[in-house]
Amino acid sequence: MWDSARRHLREQLRLERGLPSLPGESVCGPIPLSATQMRMWHRELTTADGRFANNVAAPVVLLGVLDRPALEYAVERVVRRHNALRTAFEETPEGPRQRVRTVGGGGRITYEDLSGGSPEMVDRRLAATVTERFDLTAGVPFRVVVFRRRPDDHIMLVVGHHLVLDGRSLSVILVEVARCYTEYLDGGPVRDDRPIVQLDQFVRWQGDWMRSAAAVPYERYWRSVLADPAFRRFGAHPFRRPSADDHSGGRVVCRVSAEVAARVDGFAAAEGVSSISVYLAAYQAVMEGCLGQRHVVVGIPAVNRGRAELADMVGLLANVLPVAVVEPASRTLRSAVCLAERSVAAAYVHQAMPIEHMTPREMPLLDPAESPIDTFFAAYRQAVPEPVLMTGLELGPWPQLRAKDTETPVMMTVFIDDDGADVRLGYGEWALSESAAHDLLAVYTALMDAGTRRPDVTLASLLGTVGAP
Structure with a gap:
């Protein structure tokens, strides 16, 4: 480790x-x-x-x-x-x-x-x-x-x-x-x-400890995160939900080749970070470059089930951890990856306290139904799930649901396997068109290729060479 x-x-x-x-x-x-x-x-x-x-x-x-x-x-x-x-x-x-x-x-x-x-x-x-x-x-x-x-x-x-x-x-x-x-x-x-x-029982326990002295280190950390200027951009959100409810959405998929994925793994190992941080850093840069954001607030999922007694519990334990970066594209991939690794690791250490506990006090102007997060990112290494075995039945191909939860304007999910990676971009049609989503994915995969070849060139420069708008 x-x-x-x-x-x-x-x-x-x-x-x-x-x-x-x-x-x-x-x-x-x-x-x-x-x-x-x-x-x-x-x-x-x-x-x-x-x-x-x-x-x-x-x-x-x-x-x-x-x-x-x-x-x-x-x-x-x-x-x-x-x-x-x-x-x-x-x-x-x-x-x-x-x-x-x-x-x-x-x-x-x-x-x-x-x-x-x-x-x-x-x-x-x-x-x-x-x-x-x-x-x-x-x-x-x-x-x-x-x-x-x-x-x-x-x-x-x-x-x-x-x-x-x-x-x-x-x-x-x-x-x-x-x-x-x-x-x-x-x-x-x-x-x-x-x-x-x-x-x-968990909800009662969580409420008790968040009002106790044990919560102070968590509050201190999230207060420092929410002090970032990225969380003070009220009215300047890049994805403004339309006044009328429009919950249509879609998803586009592309493939990262085995060659590029191997280069990502090799670069990550040389830097002493996880390969997931490489995928995240490139995503942060693309969000700035393609969407014109100087500040990027990316949400990353946390299952919040580190304790054994919570592993098989049914309930809403998962939360989304915000990671804010100013002008990520101005960095080289080497610099951006190290920052992403540190930011994500620190957020995961403090995942027991959901950000919603802090936002009412630290961000009183935020609508209580909304999140301070601009866009979302998740990445997973290939894992063998617990089998769903039923006597007399076999599982068929896992169907894909077309229904889209467009509370999330844009979410990228990377599934890393032995032969490369599948990159899926879910989007609300009020945030992106299908063609724009395809273009964003094309820029992202091209940046991964160029960045791992030239990790000491700024990501902004590389975005200019791969056709980013």
Whole structure:
């Protein structure tokens, strides 16, 4: 492990020792929302009359004869296990509150026959289901819809509201549904393996420690980050959401060749940084060069599940860490990568405190439904996910959802594998056109190529040679 990584790990462990123990008892009665949930709640209220839905979803293709009673048993078991899937929200005189409902109510799994439908029609139905709004007062912020394409071909779509689910939660749910489905058909023993911590317990714990002395180092760090001039550009945001709700969007994809990816890895190793920092530094420069931003605030995802007892918890734990850079294109790739590595590592050390806890005090002019982040970036090394194994069924190709969460104006995701990298750019059509998104990706991949060949030339100069506007 690199020396810088060791230093940041030691700092994170030092801060973690200041955190109180996580609770092991259930919470009775209504409790306030977490800081991250509060922003999502305001977002829900401001988009109540539009087509925008604050939902997260995962589709899975199931090939073989589907056993409906087994699937219904599996879904009910998962709902019983996780309080988050039975949480209702309401406004009170004291502010918004959440309360866990008792098991029951049904209606979480439905079936729809799309036999004979065209692929385009199936895509439309998937997108419509993903964006269908939840009644958050009902205590059912989660549903499973099974689309039948042929007798031995189904798409199982898991959808939940972002108030109670994040991306990791979807993975937990899929694995548990598969395990319970198999348990039902194989007649295996029923295991009582409720997670150590529930979402309502975590929210109460997080609120307590953020009001304690243990939170002071975290507050000090995020206060210094939010003091950056990049966060004071009210009215100068490069992506202004239109006055009318427009939530259309799309995604374009390109490939980084194995040659360029190998050059990235070699350069990163020589500099003692992660290759992900190289991809991030180039993205920051492209955002400045192509969009005319002197200040760039890039959000990077943090799953916030470093503790073992949180690994298989269902709930909204993930947050987005802002990393601000002034004029990144004025730097060389060598300089920009080192800065990106330090900035991201420091942000991850302090990820236990969501930025939404600090923005109301440090940025009082910011709309509580909005984020101070301009654009988003995520990168992942190839990993083997936990298998979704269901007796009598095989998984088909993972379908892509056309529904786009355009709260994010532009988000780049890099998936690094053994033969290069796939770069995906999701965008809201109110922020970029499809042709502009393709052009941005072309500039990005060309900059990666040129930058790793000439790492001591400023990125602004290189952008001029690769056709950046």
